[in-house]
Amino acid sequence: DNAYYLDRQAKFESNARSYPRRLPIAIRRAEGIYVEDTDGRRYIDCLAGAGALALGHRHPVALAAVRDILADGTPWQTLDLTTPVKDRFVEELFATLPQEFTDHARIQFCGPSGADAVEAALKLVKTATGRRSILAFHGAYHGMTHGALGLTGELGPKLALSGLMADVHFLPFPQAYRCPFGLGGSGGWQASATYIEYLLDDSNSGIAPPAAVILEPVQGEGGVIPAPDPWLREIRRLTRERGIPLILDEVQTGIGRTGRMYAFEHADILPDVLVLSKAIGGGLPLSAVVYHEVLDRWQPGAHAGTFRGNQLAMATGVATLRYVQEQRLDRHAADMGQRLQGHLRHIQADFPILGDVRGRGLMIGVEVVDITAPDRTGAPPPCRELARRIQTECLRLGLILELGGRQGGVVRFLPPLIVTAVEVDQIAEIFRDAVQATAH
Ligand code: PMP
Secondary structure, X not given: OHHXXXXXXXXXXXXHOOHHHHOOOOEEEEEEOEEEEOOOOEEXXXXXXXXXXXXXXXXXXXXXXXXXXXXXXXXXXXXXXXXXHHHHHHHHHHHOOOHHHHOOEEEEEEOOOHHHHHHHHHHHHHHHHOOOOEEEEOOOOOOOOHHHHHOOOOXXXXXXXXXXXXXXXXXXXXXXXXXXXXXXXXOOHHHHHHHHHHHHHOHHHOOOOOOEXXXXXXXXXXXXXXXXXXXXXXXXXXXXXXXXXXXXXXXXXXXXXXXXXXXXXXXXXXXXXXXXXXXXXXXXOOEEEEEEHHHOOXXXXXXXXXXXXXXXXXXXXXXXXXXHHHOOHHHHHHHHHHHHHHHHHHHHXXXXXXXXXXXXOOEEEEEEEOOOOOOOOOOOOEOHHHHHHHHHHHHHOOEXXXXXXXXXXXXXXXXXXXXXXXXXXXXXXXXXHHHHHHHO
């Protein structure tokens, strides 16, 4: 049962455990948006492999792709050698992107994690520009490898390490809850853009021209913070005019999650470098960087790695990309996201401990706050403790949610894109009950 497996894991994984501390269940089976634990209890999965499972668990089209590969003699791993499966994957992936971008695009397949694709993007822009520094954002999350961690805003995981990539400058991300620079309001993006323009143009800023600006169009781990569209357009203009590559990390936002195929479409901009992982492999490990050909100045093999040719992941990826497009799951995510946000706003109106509801498509966050301790501005601060209690209560009631945000006070909703209206209503109902039980 659950206790048996959790106990064993605690013995052999020691401090490597992270999710199981807050989600103490052992999962035996999964189907669609549901997982079942070893005690036979069923949960709605609003974590969905941290957003990797666009079609949920074991979707028929993904299963069929796996069965075909097992039956037709396709090898599983091929380094970066040429295969028909890889050719189909590139064709299918490029079909999801604006032609204006793919007409001049190259692709670099990376190892099995988003972080590895971030590393590739960094090496690409540094080689292409001959510059060292990178501009990243407060609250950013780009992964746990050495270079990617250097770009991560949160200090916690970095404090024990010295010598992470030094030349990273962190800039204020607009619209963050209780942003101390007054960038939280709807007009706050202008101040952020003005500051960035100053950094780039005034030698008094002390910052040399960077090799790139990297950002998440919707910060995920940082607490589900959507970048305002006019701000994104302004960053795009500033970087383009100065010949600075713009790297968009769409590891979490890509493939329909935010209600458009890619989050950059909301702002009607194009990246120079696009970092992709999670959903592109249909639930199996895969990542890639798609970039403008003018940046293609690195040597062949500059980002080699053994597992760049995962044919199974490419096949499930092809099936998933095709299904998302055919079924217009991007639009569906927009509709379902609107429905869920609507429910959550109603719940928020009844419970002052819910300080903010925000998001895009099926990437939604609820800021949980401590109303007993307003800060100097009068706004209640995020409250990790309360968020944890809500999470625990949700789990007891059959709903898996994860936390994020600067103080861990954001409850994040990342259901598979196939979630139905009825299921969205159930998710909101369970959440309401959990908040009710926590608030009293
Ligand atoms: N970038 C973003 C925006 C992410 O959300 C994540 C993972 N949550 C990563 C990069 C890192 O991906 P991985 O965990 O596969 O290394």
